[in-house]
Amino acid sequence: MTSRQPSLRASAWQAGGFVRDDTPTAEVERREAVIESLAGTVRDLIDATIRTTVEDDEVHRVRDDLAALVDRLRVSQLPGPAGVRYNTEFRSWNWGNAVVGAANGIAPPLRIVHDSDGCHADVVLGAAYEGPPGLVHGGVSALLLDHIMGETASGRRRTAFTGTLTMRYRRGTPLGPLRLEGRIVGEERRKIFVAGSISDADGVTVEAEGVFIQPAGTPTAPERPST
Numbered sequence: 001m002t003s004r005q006p007s008l009r010a011s012a013w014q015a016g017g018f019v020r021d022d023t024p025t026a027e028v029e030r031r032e033a034v035i036e037s038l039a040g041t042v043r044d045l046i047d048a049t050i051r052t053t054v055e056d057d058e059v060h061r062v063r064d065d066l067a068a069l070v071d072r073l074r075v076s077q078l079p080g081p082a083g084v085r086y087n088t089e090f091r092s093w094n095w096g097n098a099v100v101g102a103a104n105g106i107a108p109p110l111r112i113v114h115d116s117d118g119c120h121a122d123v124v125l126g127a128a129y130e131g132p133p134g135l136v137h138g139g140v141s142a143l144l145l146d147h148i149m150g151e152t153a154s155g156r157r158r159t160a161f162t163g164t165l166t167m168r169y170r171r172g173t174p175l176g177p178l179r180l181e182g183r184i185v186g187e188e189r190r191k192i193f194v195a196g197s198i199s200d201a202d203g204v205t206v207e208a209e210g211v212f213i214q215p216a217g218t219p220t221a222p223e224r225p226s227t
């Protein structure tokens with residue numbers, strides 16, 4: 001990208017990608033379920049594409065069928081990325097998000113749980129997230145930790161952007177079932193210090209520490225109940 005991008009400062013938080021959208025929560029959730037079901041099938045498609053061994057002619061036929069389906073979805077599109085929207089009830093939705101976007105077939109199916117200590121999520125990573133053979137790509141580990149640690153810092157009551165994220169890859173992270181965790185270990189003015197980890201059944205594979213910054217002038221809501 002060559003054009004100059006705006007920085008994620010307070011003015012951007014207020015006016016940029018965070019869009020007030022007065023769609024009622026019930027309608028947001030109805031549409032979210034619809035689009036999530038499509039994204040789930042796209043995720044299956046990605047896995048099937050990686051692992052298929054069907055003959056070349058069949059690959060070409062499937063490609064042509066898919067191109068026709070893409071044309072149908074293109075009939076009505078947003079002008080750009082989905083951004084983050086919120087309504088009068090502070091229900092927010094970010095359907096394009098790279099980690100938790102309901103409409104995003106390249107986002108792993110991650111369900112983040114906020115608890116009293118921070119956040120955790122159980123996820124099963126398949127072939128689409130491979131780096132070394134049979135192991136999770138290091139950048140994918142960083143992606144997932146960045147997000148869950150950011151959500152931990154946010155606590156769903158303030159915006160927090162990643163300032164610095166440091167990873168220690170202790171051993172290979174196998175594809176398959178994994179647990180992600182984040183917890184706040186300190187706060188200093190607008191800086192929130194967060195520890196995070198990825199574990200498999202045998203223990204921690206990646207540990208991380210991060211400094212997340214609440215942009216100046218952005219609000220902090222009262223504590224929200226855990227889910």
Ligand SMILES: CCCCCCCC/C=C\CCCCCCCC(=O)SCCNC(=O)CCNC(=O)[C@H](O)C(C)(C)COP(=O)(O)OP(=O)(O)OC[C@H]1O[C@@H](n2cnc3c(N)ncnc32)[C@H](O)[C@@H]1OP(=O)(O)O
Nearest residue numbers: 008147150151154157158161162163164211213216219221
């Ligand atoms: C009513 C409210 C309800 C809200 C509800 C919210 C719901 C939220 C929902 C869901 C949560 C989502 C979770 C997301 C997870 C994913 C996170 C990401 O991937 S974020 C994208 C990647 N990160 C960027 O692109 C940042 C780019 N950088 C910037 O925009 C700025 O540099 C920023 C905001 C990080 C800092 O800018 P400054 O202008 O505020 O910083 P200065 O005023 O200079 O410093 C403040 C303090 O922070 C330290 N600092 C600044 N930058 C730092 C850095 N990069 N690393 C460490 N410390 C830094 C400074 O040393 C200073 O510390 P001293 O107070 O003096 O001790």
